[in-house]
Amino acid sequence: MHAMQYEITLPADYDMEIIRERVATRGRLLDDFPGLGLKAYLMRERKDGGSPVNQYAPFYLWADPTGMNAFLWGPGFQGIVSDFGRPVVQHWTGLAYDEGPASSAPPRAATRHRRPLPEGTAPGDAVADALARHARQAAADGVVASALAVDPRHWELLSLTLWADAEPAGEGERFQVLHLSAPGRAGLGPGRLW
Template sequence: MIAMQYSFTLPVDYDMEIIDRRIRDKGPMFDGFPRLRFKAYLSARKQNDSFASAENLYAPFYLWENPKGLSDFLASPGFAALTRDYGWPTVRTWMVWHAELGSDFCKARFASREITPIAPYSDLASRRNEAVAFAEAAVRGGALAAVAAFDPTGWTMVRFRLWETPPTTERDTVQTYTVGHISLPKMPS
């Protein structure tokens, strides 16, 4: 599996209802996209009473079965329309160490993402074992889903979680989002 996220930073006075409407209108169109485990349509608001973000963001997070799904999406008319509307984003990708998806993760209304550096010469087998334990513990602790993955190009690790209620976090390295829609693969009939 491979995780992917791009993010658009929007002006402080941007009408975030435009993003909410885009998610409502376009979200269901992505349901059943080939090789997709899930796509979480995420946004964050600078002016938010519950959990303020440093910036207004539109930042979908994807979990793909394999790189072909990711490649097919980036070459699709949908991605071309997105870049026409919002610009050419940096697309971050991570190789998945572990994904723990609860049976009702599509009920998520919030998400949290933490990206941390991996120190040079780290014991990657130990880091992977820690990542698996983290994902399993996150779901046992109330997360509806948890993804732990790493990028060997930039040597970073991502911890992504989906929640039904707003998560509590004390670390400023954690970005919290609102989930507007979750797209899932088509279920066999």
């Protein structure tokens, strides 16, 4: 599994209804995309839920790199590039994916938490601790699904949790989920990915 996200930060006075309309009209185009586990169409609005910015920040879990490459080098990503310019695409290696107690509900919100692997701690120990936190988070009431990934270039852990409730209980940056494309969701997990 590969996690991927790009963030398009928009002006403070940007009409975020434009993003909602974009997702409403184009979001379903990836509902059957080969190799895609899931894509959460994430958005946050300045001052809403403490967000400092207006931002469109889709988050992807790819079942394999072939699907990710087909998207990045094909017409899907070109739509983003044409409309907003070429964003930095962040990516992480998947460590774990789990469905939560509310897995049958549509996600309405997401929390993202990024933390560096502590200096002086063996990477394997830091990942083991993160996996234990991930398991607890995934089992929390209201969780639709949760993923844990790592960027070994920057030694950063990323957790993303999808919530059934619009007011999620988890810590981290909060996003609205405008749509979920999940053609390969069943093949993403469960549990540790090695």
